Amino acid sequence: MKSFDQMCKRLKEMIDLQRYQHTLGVIDTALRLAEHYRVSVEKAKIAALLHDCAKGLSKYHLLRRLKGSDIVVDDVELSLEPLMHGPVGAIIAREEFGIIDDEILRAIRYHTTGSVEMTLLDKIIFIADYIEPNRQCPGIDEVRQMAFIDLDQAIILAAGRTIIYEINRHNPIHLRTVQMRNALLERVKRNDKERL
Numbered sequence: 001m002k003s004f005d006q007m008c009k010r011l012k013e014m015i016d017l018q019r020y021q022h023t024l025g026v027i028d029t030a031l032r033l034a035e036h037y038r039v040s041v042e043k044a045k046i047a048a049l050l051h052d053c054a055k056g057l058s059k060y061h062l063l064r065r066l067k068g069s070d071i072v073v074d075d076v077e078l079s080l081e082p083l084m085h086g087p088v089g090a091i092i093a094r095e096e097f098g099i100i101d102d103e104i105l106r107a108i109r110y111h112t113t114g115s116v117e118m119t120l121l122d123k124i125i126f127i128a129d130y131i132e133p134n135r136q137c138p139g140i141d142e143v144r145q146m147a148f149i150d151l152d153q154a155i156i157l158a159a160g161r162t163i164i165y166e167i168n169r170h171n172p173i174h175l176r177t178v179q180m181r182n183a184l185l186e187r188v189k190r191n192d193k194e195r196l
């Protein structure tokens with residue numbers, strides 16, 4: 001594995017400056033969340049650094065990377081370019097950055113759609129990506145505050161906003177985005193009942 005500085009240098013050559021600045025924001029936010037929720041800050045730092053490493057690739061190169069890899073994607077992921085950079089990012093993190101830690105690789109793999117059974121690290125990368133300081137969208141401050149109070153509620157808010165946004169643009173919603181939200185709603189409901 002390369003040193004963190006070497007990885008930063010390599011990443012800078014792969015994505016544009018704006019994406020790199022977004023990445024620095026995600027690292028900063030992910031580190032604060034990792035400390036707050038007592039997750040490995042080392043893993044959070046690397047997953048955040050590499051989460052968008054495939055974002056600069058064209059559809060042709062995304063597809064080429066997927067072909068011949070052992071990462072399986074479904075038809076919706078294949079049909080929507082924005083959904084391909086997570087899986088391909090995990091491939092590049094492993095093949096070009098030498099990351100072998102499965103927890104880091106899956107956090108990168110699922111950072112756009114989420115998944116039904118998310119680890120704490122998955123959740124931290126998912127929400128850090130959404131709330132990092134360079135991001136601006138209506139209602140984001142509510143998600144920013146919620147992220148440090150209840151991670152599941154924050155993801156429910158973020159996923160809900162993404163789903164509404166994509167539906168308004170007549171885009172398909174990935175099943176995993178919906179399944180993640182359903183699973184978290186169920187979990188929050190269970191926790192509320194237990195507290196009564």
Ligand code: DGI
Pocket residue numbers: 022052055080082083111112113129162166171172173174175177
């Ligand atoms: O790569 P980023 O811009 O930092 O953020 P991201 O990886 O979370 O998301 C990339 C895009 O994917 C973003 O515009 C939201 C979109 N997206 C997430 N889930 C879905 C989706 N788009 C569609 N059509 N369906 C989804 O389920």
Ligand code: FE
Pocket residue numbers: 051052085111112
């Ligand atoms: Fe992304």
Ligand code: FE
Pocket residue numbers: 022026051052129
């Ligand atoms: Fe991102």
